[in-house]
Amino acid sequence: MQAFDDDAARAARDRQDSLTKPAGSLGRLEQLAVFMAGWQRRARPRIDRAQALVFAGNHGIVAQGVNPFPAEVTALMVRNFEAGGAAINQLCRVAGADLAVVALDLDRPTADFTQGPAMTPHEVEAAWQRGSEAVDPGADVLILGEMGIGNSTVAAALAACAHGGRAEDWVGPGTGAEGAVLARKQAAVAAGLARHAARDTAGILAAFGGREQAAICGAVMQARALRIPVILDGFICTTAASVLTRDDADALAHCLIGHESAEPGHRRLIAALAMQPVLSLDMRLGEGSGAALALMMLRGALACHDGMATFAEAGIG
Structure with a gap:
């Protein structure tokens, strides 16, 4: 029984808070990205397969x-x-x-x-x-x-x-x-x-x-x-x-x-x-x-999580 990786999840939450959007504004999509990060043990999870x-x-x-x-x-x-x-x-x-x-x-x-x-x-x-x-x-x-x-x-x-x-x-x-x-x-x-x-x-x-x-x-x-x-x-x-x-x-x-x-x-x-x-x-x-429909939502959540610019990258703030 493998366990959820809290460190990876924390890093994913930190990234979410740095993206060019109001904190929490992507709602459940943010939660899904953090969920995936914790189980894949990486701050920027992906779905290649x-x-x-x-x-x-x-x-x-x-x-x-x-x-x-x-x-x-x-x-x-x-x-x-x-x-x-x-x-x-x-x-x-x-x-x-x-x-x-x-x-x-x-x-x-x-x-x-x-x-x-x-x-x-x-x-x-x-x-x-x-x-x-x-x-x-x-x-x-x-x-x-x-x-x-x-x-x-x-x-x-x-x-x-x-x-x-x-x-x-x-x-x-x-x-x-x-x-x-x-x-x-x-x-x-x-x-x-x-x-x-x-x-x-x-x-x-x-x-x-x-x-x-x-x-x-x-x-x-x-x-x-x-x-x-x-x-x-x-x-x-x-x-x-x-x-x-x-x-x-x-x-x-x-x-x-x-x-x-x-x-x-x-x-x-x-x-x-x-x-x-x-x-x-x-x-x-x-x-x-x-x-299968939920998988589409999950892909959208990870696309935003990985592809959005941070405030620093966008020169905002």
Whole structure:
């Protein structure tokens, strides 16, 4: 677990205060520059290489009728990502991020968590390792996203188990669940919570998680070891990463939440984590789309931080 470099952050704040602008006038952009400085351990951080990872998995919980789309859509969307036809492809191109899609045993869904654990400890470990191995050690920033029919139900169960509350506090429409489908989502999460009492990261992932959620955790921890700042996407991605805080409250210190999703549970989760999203655009697509947009804001923050003249350089003052 690498730590934030306070000296680099202090040097970045000093530079911000010397730039040709009123102190603090760039608001959150200044905070983002200092955040990057502390994790990259340099007063003038940069993004030469941005990596985007989208993890995909399938879930046995779909047998409970919790999603209006069949599980086969996961594989179809993976092919769409690989063909460059999804929103995340366009946003990564504009944001300057190299996108890779990691499909995790799509032909072997996890088990239905209302009937027993979703994964064995070995399956959790294997998916975690896939996430860890996917991280590029040469990346300056990592953005994370996911795809998996049924995984908003998984996210609601993970959030309730890790952070407390009832099923109805966390369950939302996901890909468009309403009426009877939404009621089945709530019932499935409530049944899972009644069955499983896990409290640590590995136990919660085994009880409820998908392979993509475990892979996200592995990627987040590997990025921490490599001092790579991470931008999390919306509700599902943030929930997966948040399970890490059950073992270490500081586990997400190197992470930003890219955007506040329109999925109802995300605002509750953000409050539980005491974090501030970079953007709020009423999005709920997943795929890493909000994280890719936040990357554009981060690039703008660093461009100002590095490229602006100081008062001395401009001959002002």
